[in-house]
Amino acid sequence: MKININLNELKYRIDVYNMFNIYFPLDEFKFVDETLNCDYLIKVSKDEVIFKKDSFILKRKNNGDIKNTLKKCIFESLKELTKENHPWGILVGIRPSKIALKLINEGKTDEEIINIFKEKYLTEEEKTKLCIEVAKSEKLFVNREQEKISIYVGMAFCPTRCVYCSFSSNPIGSNKNLVKPYLEALKREIDSIKRYIEEKNLQIETVYFGGGTPTAVSDLEFKDIMESIFKAFIKDKNIKEFTVECGRPDSISKDKLLTMKNYSVNRISINPQTMNNKTLSLIGRGHTEEETVNIFKLARKIGFEDINMDIIIGLPGEGLKEVKRTVEKIKELKPDSLTVHGLSLKRGSTLYEKFLLKKGLGIKSQDEILKMFEESTKLSKDLEVYPYYMYRQKNMVGNMENLGYAKKGKECIYNIQMIEERQTIIALGADGVSKIVNLDSKGIERYPNVKDVKEYIKRIDKMIEGKINILNTIYNN
Secondary structure, eight states: OEEEEEESOGGGHHHHHHHHHHHOTTSEEEEOSOSSSOSEEEEEOSSEEEEEETTEEEEEEOOSOHHHHHHHHHHHHHHHHHOOOOTTTTOOOSOHHHHHHHHHHTTOOHHHHHHHHHHHHOOOHHHHHHHHHHHHHHHTTOOOOTTEEEEEEEEOEESSOOTTOOSSOEEGGGOHHHHHHHHHHHHHHHHHHHHHHHHTTOEEEEEEEEESOGGGSOHHHHHHHHHHHIIIIITTTOOSEEEEEEEOGGGOOHHHHHHHHHTTOOEEEEOOBOSOHHHHHHTTOOOOHHHHHHHHHHHHHHTOOOEEEEEEETOTTOOHHHHHHHHHHHHHHOOSEEEEEEOBOOTTSHIIIIIITTSOOOOOOHHHHHHHHHHHHHHHHHHTOEEEEEEOOTTBGGGOOEEEEEOTTOOOHHHHHHHHTOSEEEEESTTOEEEEEETTTTEEEEEEOOSOHHHHHHTHHHHHHHHHHHHHHHHOO
16 A cells, blocks of 8 residues: 655655554555645654644654654554554664663663663563563673674575575575585685684684575585584684574485584574464475474484574464464474564565565454564473574564574574674675674774675675775774
8 A cells, every 4th residue: 555645854754654664564655745635744843743644633742852753753643543552662773672781881770771761762661671681681792802703604595585585595496506606605705714813813702604594505515615614713713602504494404414513513593484384385485394393303313402493473374373383383392592583574575575465465463463472472481591682673563573582501692792793793605794893983894795696706806805904904903
């Protein structure tokens, strides 16, 4: 549906868009000059904000921060008009726990933080308490040493492309001719960064092998790249954590699990997303619930004692009944950590373009979405895992959050460093974005590798050179 908005001060259109997008994530917004035929009329002045929809009018006096007043006025108006409950209020930033951590470091009490979130962002107490809990956990792990870094290695291929995905992943079936040259280019980047780290005496805290799907390649190809990662960043380095995001169960074999064990992987992620076969088929994942169970049990048998599982709330065709089934199946497996994602309705994904727009599957009501998230919270309590990191995305169903839970001692340190942005993370592979952090100035320099696999292969030396030049701005001692 197209929503026409008349706004007298267009410099605030992004703020207006963000508030409307909370309540109407699938609609198209257009800012128009006409005042008579518009759906919503918003007037901003130095003294007040006025929101008008038909006979509904809400006015808010400016409290000294026009943007904040504007967002609150729109949020409260749409809440009244739609009767929907969005517990995060006007917060749209992706790292709400960083706000809580900053306030904790300033000496604020829990009660003071709750009041600040309520007054400034209209955030409900339950979500603020969650932020505080996550922030206190993150505080124990947040990096404080400039020479301590993490490494991210990205695999650019997946078995198939899931319908909700908008990342730079390439179905391996139609890109087999690119696998070998990609892995050769990746190994070249690995070797160069290995030499740099040793020259600068940097200390690697964690290594994370993600993607894409690292296990999408053949057993031999996987073993080859794992050997390169191990020799460059793991062997004799005394790192705290080596994670492989195995991802889809249909890409994981016994041989790959043994390879990971042999190369000192101490944390893996097996991600079913749902335990309902009908949904798995619908969203383009080439595995079944039974395969997930079998590969999980095999990983346990081989000796993996730190296994994460991911689920997604809000998948097409899924409601409370389906989420409850997923929760029960995950509870039986007893993973050591759990990551709960809210479905993000990204414009570039097949899900948005084909399923939601053309097939009309739509999304569940806000009330049912909240109940589905409540089931994941119950699961975390049953598994005796606690929330330790969190981030949010735009266009998430229900405007909720992605939340990582873990048993004590099984927290993913890489995830915390990545979210808090207080540690340099050197990213390798196509679409990898390095973040070079200056702890003194609190500045962050980003250096992205190109997304396109062919361009990555072609321009690998140029990217290595550019990355090292940026690293030298901090580590050229």
